[in-house]
Amino acid sequence: MKRIQAALLVTPLLILSQISSADWVKDSVIKTEPQTIQLRHQIHQHPELGNMEFNTSKLVQKELKSYGIEVKTGYAKTGVVGILKGALPGPVMALRADMDALPVEEKTGLSFASKVKALYQGKQESVMHACGHDTHTAMLLSAAKVLAENKDKLAGTVVFVFQPAEEGAADIDNFTQGDQIGSRKMIADGAFKQNKPEVIFGIHVISGMPTGNLFYKSGAILNSADEFRIKLTGQQVHASMPWAGTDPIVTSAQVITNLQTLISRQSDLTKGMGVVSVGQISGGTVSNVIPEEVSMAGTIRTNNEAIRQNILKKLPEMVKFTALANNVKANVDISSYAPVTTNDKTLTELTAPALETAVGKSQLHLLDNNASPSEDFAYYGKLMPSLFVFLGATPADQDMAKAAPNHSSEFVVDDATLKTGVETHVRFILNYPSIAKQVQASWKAQ
Structure with a gap:
């Protein structure tokens, strides 16, 4: 990994202090791993298309409430927002996961493979979590549990954003009504009105990248x-x-x-x-x-x-x-x-040490180029500094070039990578208060 010198020079004491105080994180994440996997399997086996995530939404609400997290609904039809206030003063920070599946027939042969069929644009279609949104939802739920159980160590407020229809809606014309779904609708419906975050983080699992490895860069990370x-x-x-x-x-x-x-x-x-x-x-x-x-x-x-x-x-x-x-x-x-999904330069550089703590130096990779797909996470980045990273989903002993890609009927995510995603979410939140002033000063100067 190319070391981000600026981050280490600007706030070494703050970051090292935050990291050392977070030694409990890995134990907490490992403790929640069985639940993370169970949640992921449950969601994967019962996928729901965009704007139709009613049962997934209910599951998210139930889990968040059981952790003692305040739950708010009424956003983008099935969207859910969880609010967790830490014991210590600090900024408002957001973590985002998407919940929707795709109109794809699953051919993975997994024991928990989907057999669901549902209406998509008026036609009966097979449904599958072919892009890993089941893992995103499960990882963020477990991160919420870890943070809630340790809110005495938490500085600030966390806004957990569970968003529908990132891949588009099943029930409306996505071409003419695209502004009525996904992140744009979450924002329009006031998801951030009462607890306005000053920063937002997201993770996406990617096939053909090794399990437990994180990939990141500043600037453009995904195309418009x-x-x-x-x-x-x-x-x-x-x-x-x-x-x-x-x-x-x-x-x-x-x-x-x-x-x-x-x-x-x-x-x-x-x-x-x-x-x-x-x-x-x-x-x-x-x-x-x-x-x-x-x-x-x-x-x-x-x-x-x-x-x-x-x-x-x-x-x-x-x-x-x-x-x-x-x-x-x-x-x-x-x-x-x-629009282009763009990682804030200062936020990216100052978060890199926390990412290294999560996965180790050898498993953190600074990308040279952005990926070609697109993500409506980009709209959040128009409102505040944002950071979006990739999490490897393919076992390291497999040929990465032969792994079925995201959106394939044979797309598979290695369960072993989920704990890395959970820990990364937690590290985002624990690290940010120590760098908040620098990030916000840079953002306002743009």
């Missing part, structure tokens, strides 16, 4: 995500005489090709990267008729806000002018899912 829909309308005509109509098929080919120049020729790639991908296209019914309409849908991903905004501005123009050159009409709609 914006979706687009395009409808091209021409004039239907027999395919033997295309000059008598206007062809949306040929136009669609030109649109797809021209969209790539938004990255290769119209984005400043010294600032970061970007991808424009068309993932769906449909038009026509038979081989000898040029259709009236072609529809397309795709995604825009970047790790830089300036590149993102440039693409969002130019994409509609690119499509409309390409269509105009072919005497075809174009309609373009764009829906934003999430």
